[in-house]
Amino acid sequence: MVQTAKQTIQIEIKRQDPEINNGESYNQVYNVETEDWFTVLDALIKIREEIDGTLSLRCACRASICGSCAMRVNGQAKLVCKTKLSVVEKNNKILVEPLGNMPVISDLATDFKPFWDKFNAVDPYMKPEGEVPDGEYLAPNDDMVHLVGVMNCIMCGACVSDCTVLEVKDNFLGPAALAKSYRFIADPRDGSQIERLQNLEKDGGIWDCTRCMQCVEVCPKDVDPMERIMSLRSKSIENKIDKNYGARHAKAFTDLIKSNGILNEILLILKTKGLFNIIELAKLLPIAIGAQLAGKRPPFLSHSSKNKNQIKKIFKKLENK
C-alpha cells in the first residue's frame, strides 16, 4: 500500500473483563498512529498487535462478508472492517463500545447466544412441501434475485444491537430473526408460509416493531430489516392473520384515510381497540381525561380533505396491488 499521511487518533474503548474488578466496565484510551486509508478495524488490530494484546475483539475476513466485527462506534453499530477512520473520527477521536442489547463476554466480544436463540426460534430452514423433484425446484429468477437482498444478511448483529424495542422488551424476536423469517416466507419453494406467519403474530413477533428504522440505518449490507418486517405485516393482513391490535391499527388507519383523507385520532383508537372493547378503552380513559384537562380538544368530527373522493378513487385502484 502506498504510504500516505499519518495521523495520531485517540481511540477510547469501553472494556470489561470478568477477571478484573468483577467485570466492571472501564474506558481505556489508546493513541494510535494511523494512515489515511485505515479502517477502524485496522486501528484496532494495530492496538492488539503492537500496543495491547489483552484487547478482545472478533474479526476474520476484513471484507464485510463474515459478520464478525460489528461493534458500536460513536454510539452507533457498525461493521468496523468497512468503516473508514476518517469518516467517523471527530477531532481525531473515536469511541468504540461493544454491541448493545447483548451481554459482554470480554471487551468488544459479546455473547451472541440470545441472538442465535431468536434466529433458531423462527425455524430458519427450508420447509418444502409436496413431492421432491428429481432435479431442481423450478423458481423464477426474479424471486431468487429478490432473496439475494435478504440473503446478504451476514448475521453481524448490528441491527439487534441498536434496536430500540429490544432495549425495552427482550423477548422481541428482533430485526435479524424476522428478516430471516421473511427469507423463507418469500421463497416460492417453502411450503409453510401460513404457519410461519401465524407464529410471527405472537407476542414478541412482527407487531412489536416500532418502525424506528435503526436497523435500516445501521445494517452494513442494505438488508433493510424493517422493510422485511413491514412486508411480513402486509402478508399477514393479506392472509387474514390479523386479529391483533397491530393489524387492526393498520387496517383502521387505512380505512379512515380512505374515507376522509385525513386521520381522526379518536376514531382510530376506537377502531383499533374495538368499539365494544370496554376494558381496553377504559384503560385509555385517564389519558383522554388528562388531555381534556390540559385543554386539548381534538375535534370529534374530523376535518376531511377537500377532495376526498379523489383519494378514495386512488385507494380503490391500488388497494389490492
Add this chain to the structure above:
Amino acid sequence: MYEHDILIVGAGLAGLRAALESIEAGKNTAVLSKVHPVRSHSCAAQGGINAALTDRGDDWKDHAFSTIKGSDYLADQEAVEIMCKEAGENLIELEHMGVIFSRDEEGRLGTRRFGGQSVARTFFVGAITGSAMLHVLYEQTVKKQAQVYEEWFVTKLIIEDGECRGVIAMDIHSGKLEIIKAKSVILATGGAGRIFEPSTNALICTGDGLALAYDAGASLMDMEMIQYHPTGLAGNGILLSEGARGEGAYLLNSNGERFMEDYAPEYLELASRDVVSRSEQTEINEGRGIDGCVLLDCRHLGKSLIEEKLGYLQEVATEFRGIDLTEQPIPVKPTMHYIMGGIKTDFMGQTDVPGLFAAGECANVSVHGGNRLGANSLLDTIVFGRRSARAAIDYSSQINSISRSKEELNNETKRIQNIINKTNGERTSTLRNEMGEAMTLGLGVFRDTRSIEIAKQKILNLIDRYKNTSIDNKGKIFNTDLIFNLELKYMLDVALTMCVGAENRKESRGAHYRTDITERDDKNWLKHTHVAKIDGEVQFYTSDVNITKWKPEIRKY
C-alpha cells in the same frame, strides 16, 4: 460428556456438509470451530460452484478434463472423476436444502462462465455463493440440532497406538482445556493464507488442521502449490471474484490493452488462474503495470448486470476503494488465495493416520493438483465433506473403545500455561509479519532456488525465535492473544513444509513456477511431493500421480 463417534474440526462448507451426513446416519456427531460456523472463511467464496448436469447435455468427463488440465496434470484423475461425477447430485441436494441459486428464464438453475472451463457450468448466487451456501448448511444443522463446540480451539490431536482418538481443545470463552474423545476426527479447517502477506484470506486462515495433522505424523502433499488469485485488491488483498471475468470483464495493462490475448489466445481472461496471475505479474515486471497492478474493467458489463450478479464486488470496490465499477476500472494484482497442497488423503478422505480424516481446502485428495480452477473448491468441499463423513462413519463403526489419558490433558495444560506465563519475549505479530513478507517474496508467483532458500532460512529462524515469544494477556477468558500465538506456531510449521516442497520440486508445474527451471518435467516430476515428520525429523518423499484416462499434454489456453 465430551465423547463422540465423529468429531469434525472446522465448521465451513466441508465441515458442515460432513456433519449433516454423519447426523443423518445417526452417529453421535459434533462440530468444533474456533469461530461461529457462519464466520468460517467459506463465506468469502464469491463466484460459484461447478457441476456438469447431464440432463442439460453437459458431460462430467469434459468437466473432469478441464479440471485435470487446469491442475497441470498433477491431479489424481480418479479423484477428479469422482468429484465431477458426483457434482450434479450434490448440487441438486444443495438446491433442495434451499440455496437460492440464480435461474434462467425457465426457472431452472442458471450458469455463468468461469476460468479454465470450456462451457458455462458454474452455478451461482450473485457474488455471494459461498456465503449463501454456508448459511444454508448452517440452517440445516440448526434443523438437525447439531452439537457445536462454538469458539473452541484445538491445541493437539490425541494419537494412541498410531490412531487418532480425539482432540484436546480450549474453550475460548473460559480458557479451559478439555479432552474431547472421538472414534474418528475429520479435519476441515481450511487454508493457511495468513502465512503470506497480503492474502485474500481471513485472519483465521492459519493452517491449524494442517499443522495438527503434520504434528501427528500425517504427510502434507504438494505444499509448494500455492494459488495466487489474479484479482485481489492492492493493499489489503480483498478478493474480487473471478465471476467478474466470467461475466465478461477484461484485464488491461497500462496501455489499455487486453494483454491476455498474448498469453492465452483462446481462453483469454478465463485461462487457469496460475496462467493469468503469471501473465499479470509479467506485465507488471516488464513495466506495463500501474503502481504494481493491472486493471480489471467491468464498465462494459452495464449497471444492471453488475447490480444483479456482481453486487458484492461493487460493494467492495466502493467501500474499500471508492471506485464505482460501472464508471472506472479497478487496480488488482495477483494475491495469495488458496493452497492446492494439504493433508494427503485417499479418495474417501482418510489421511495417513488411521482415524484421522480431512476434507476441503486443508485436504489434498488431490483434485486440484498444481492449480485449482475457480468454482471447483466449493464443489470439492461438498463432495469430499460428504465422502469423508461416510468414511468416518464406516471407520468409527468398527471402533469399540475410546481411550483417554488425563495425563495428556495435564501436560497440555502445563504447556499452554507456560506460554501464557512467559514474559519479555518478542511479540507474536513481529514474527508473523516477518513470515508473511518472507513467504510472499520467496514463494511468490515467480520463485527460484535462491528465493526459496532465503524464505526457508527465515522460517527456520522464526521457528527458533518462536520459543521466546511472549503475550500480553495473562488471563483465561477470551484470550485471543494466546490463540494468535498458538496459530503462529501452526503457520510456521506449515510454512516450512511449503519451503521444503518448493525447493525439492525441480520443475515448473501449475502454480509452482521456477524462473531457473521453467519447464515441466513429466519424466521425473509427474509426482506428488510429500513432507512429513517421521521420528521428529522433517522428511521429503514423492508418490505417483493417479492417471486413468487423460495423458498429460502441453497445457495451452
Add this chain to the structure above:
Amino acid sequence: MKFAFFPGCVSRGACPELYTSTVKISEILGIELDEKALEAASCTGAGVLQEKNQLLGDTLNARNIALAEKQNLPILTICSTCQGVMSQAEYRLEDEEYRAQINETLAEEGLEYTGKTPTRHILWIIVEEIGEKKFKSLVKRQLDGLKLAPFYGCYLVRPSKALKFYEKPERETCLEDLTEWVGATVVDFPGKTACCGFPIVTINEKASLKMVGNHTSTAKDLGADAMVTPCPLCHLNLDQYQDRAAWMMEREIDLPIIHVPQLVGLALGLDPEELKINKHVISTKKLLTEISLKP
C-alpha cells in the same frame, strides 16, 4: 419565502397548539404559509399505511407534493413523521420507472409529480434557509439558563440516505443548533435520536411506556428543564403518557415537552399563551418561571 403548508393530521387533532404556534412564528420569520394549496391533500400514511401497501402510500404522497407543485410551491411540514414519510417517498420516486407508474395514476386528476422542490420541515428551513445570523437578529428573548434536551423523532433522522444527510450534514444537529441560537444549553443524552414509542402505544403499551420513561427520566437526571421535539406524535407520547410511564418506573419525572415552534416563539418574544404552551399535560409552569415568564 412562500410554502404550501402541510400541517398533518395531528396538529389539527390532538396537538392543536402546534398549529397555532407555527402560524404565529411564521409571520415573524417571514415565512408565508399557503394553506389552500394543500386543502385537497391527504394524510401521509405515517408509515402505517405504507406497511400495508407501500405503492398506495407513495402515490398519496406523490399526489400531495404534486398538488403543491401545481402551485409552484415547495411543501413545509411541522411533523417529523410527515417529513420522514415524504422524504422516503421522494427517495423512492427518484427511480424513473416507479415515478412513471405513479404519475399514471396522478394523471387521472390532472396532476404530475416531478420532485423539483423537496419537502422540508420548518426546523430545516430555519437552520438551512433563514440561517444563524438572520435568526439571531430576530431573537427578542434570550433563553439563557434554560437547559433543553433535544428529541428528534426517528423519522427526522433515519434513514439518513432518504433524508439527504450526506448533502445537508447540518440536518444531523439542527435541533441542537437551534437550541444554541436561542441562547439555551443543550443537554445531550443517548436517547435523543431514539424512538418515543408512539407507533406501538396501542399495540404494546408497556414497551412504549418504557421508552417514554427511559428517555424523559435520563434527560431529567442529566439536568434538563424541558425536552423539545419537532414531532407532534413524539410530543403526544412523551407528554400525555409521561405520568403513566413515571408510575410504571416508580419515580417522578415531570419533564415538560415543548414543540419546536413554541421554543422559537418564546425566543422571538411571543407570549406563552399565544403559543398555547399551557395546553400540555405535563405542566410547563415551572419551565416558564425559569425563563422569568408568567406561566
